[in-house]
Amino acid sequence: MSIKTMNPITFAKALADETRQKIMSLCCCKWLSVGEIVDALNVSQPTVSHHLGILRAAGLVDSRREGKQIFYSLNQAKIASGCCQLAIDFAPEHNLVVSPK
Amino acid sequence: MSIKTMNPITFAKALADETRQKIMSLCCCKWLSVGEIVDALNVSQPTVSHHLGILRAAGLVDSRREGKQIFYSLNQAKIASGCCQLAIDFAPEHNLVVSPK
DNA sequence: CTGTCAAATTGAAGAGCATCAATATGTCTA
DNA sequence: TAGACATATTGATGCTCTTCAATTTGACAG
Numbered sequence: 455m456s457i458k459t460m461n462p463i464t465f466a467k468a469l470a471d472e473t474r475q476k477i478m479s480l481c482c483c484k485w486l487s488v489g490e491i492v493d494a495l496n497v498s499q500p501t502v503s504h505h506l507g508i509l510r511a512a513g514l515v516d517s518r519r520e521g522k523q524i525f526y527s528l529n530q531a532k533i534a535s536g537c538c539q540l541a542i543d544f545a546p547e548h549n550l551v552v553s554p555k
Numbered sequence: 556m557s558i559k560t561m562n563p564i565t566f567a568k569a570l571a572d573e574t575r576q577k578i579m580s581l582c583c584c585k586w587l588s589v590g591e592i593v594d595a596l597n598v599s600q601p602t603v604s605h606h607l608g609i610l611r612a613a614g615l616v617d618s619r620r621e622g623k624q625i626f627y628s629l630n631q632a633k634i635a636s637g638c639c640q641l642a643i644d645f646a647p648e649h650n651l652v653v654s655p656k
Numbered sequence: 657c658t659g660t661c662a663a664a665t666t667g668a669a670g671a672g673c674a675t676c677a678a679t680a681t682g683t684c685t686a
Numbered sequence: 687t688a689g690a691c692a693t694a695t696t697g698a699t700g701c702t703c704t705t706c707a708a709t710t711t712g713a714c715a716g
Contacts, residue, residue: 463576469567469641471674478645488693501675503694522683522692530646537638537651540570544579545631550638551652572704589663602705604664623662623713 460513462543465536468512473497474505478528481515485525561614563644566637569613574598575606579629582616586626 469475473495480486480494488506492499506526509515513532518525534552541550570576574596581587581595589607593600607627610616615634616627635653642651 462570463573466567466570466576469563470571472564473674475564475567475644482645483648497674498676499693500677500695504674507694519683519693522690524693528645530648533646534642534649534651537642537646541635541638541653543576544570544583544629545634545638547584547631548635548653550635552642552649574704598704599706600663601665601707605704608664620713623660625663 460532460536460539462536462540464512465514465539468508468514471505473501474509477502477505477509478514478533481526482528482530485518485527487523487525489523491526561633561637561640563637563641565613566615566640569609569615572606574602575610578603578606578610579615579634582627583629583631586619586628588624588626590624592627 469478476495477491480491486494488499488502491506492502495502506515506517509526510517514529514536515526516529518527538550538552541548570579577596578592581592587595589600589603592607593603596603607616607618610627611618613633615630615637617630619626619628639651639653642649
């Protein structure tokens with residue numbers, strides 16, 4: 455299993471939308487079904503699915519099917535990795551260190 | 556002088572373009588004139604000015620006039636701050652610590 | 657002042673993206 | 687298998703963003 459470094463453009467693009475950041479906040483530290491996310495935001499179900507697809511493609515969320523529902527949760531390790539990569543690329547004179555709590 | 560926390564949407568949007576990331580790489584750790592940036596990339600001068608404007612509005616570059624030229628340089632502290640803010644918001648179970656080298 | 661050089665601004669064209677309604681796919685239950 | 691429910695996909699629309707050519711603004715030299 456290889457560790458693939460996060461592409462800074464893919465990472466930044468995935469974060470560069472308000473609705474996506476709201477979705478990310480919602481499913482941070484917990485698993486939410488698509489329906490629960492739709493209920494929490496004022497956007498349509500296809501829109502939520504669309505954004506989840508983008509986050510999934512960037513590797514920023516994990517998903518798990520449970521019956522008819524699909525649950526999503528933020529992949530915090532990937533987020534942290536992306537932040538570190540940005541800092542390595544664009545703030546090399548600063549030390550950004552990540553450590554699990 | 557107040558410390559304004561980086562808005563994660565503004566920050567991510569500013570980073571979410573390949574040309575801007577190239578510009579950021581170029582003027583990381585050094586001061587470059589607009590002309591030098593134009594020469595290093597295959598885009599027009601107005602395009603470079605446009606992107607510099609976006610980076611400046613987000614506080615990610617500093618600028619300094621010297622005669623007819625204007626020099627730009629990455630503000631690495633702001634970059635690091637933005638990365639930390641993203642990690643706080645979206646990877647709270649990880650510890651992302653920044654320290655000047 | 658006038659001309660020249662560097663960068664910013666304006667305006668327009670086109671690409672990309674977010675959003676939704678409608679539909680399709682997949683899963684469970686009866 | 688048929689119907690109901692949850693999510694994904696499709697197709698269309700409108701908005702945002704990138705880009706460039708043309709022009710303007712600003713700064714220096716003569």
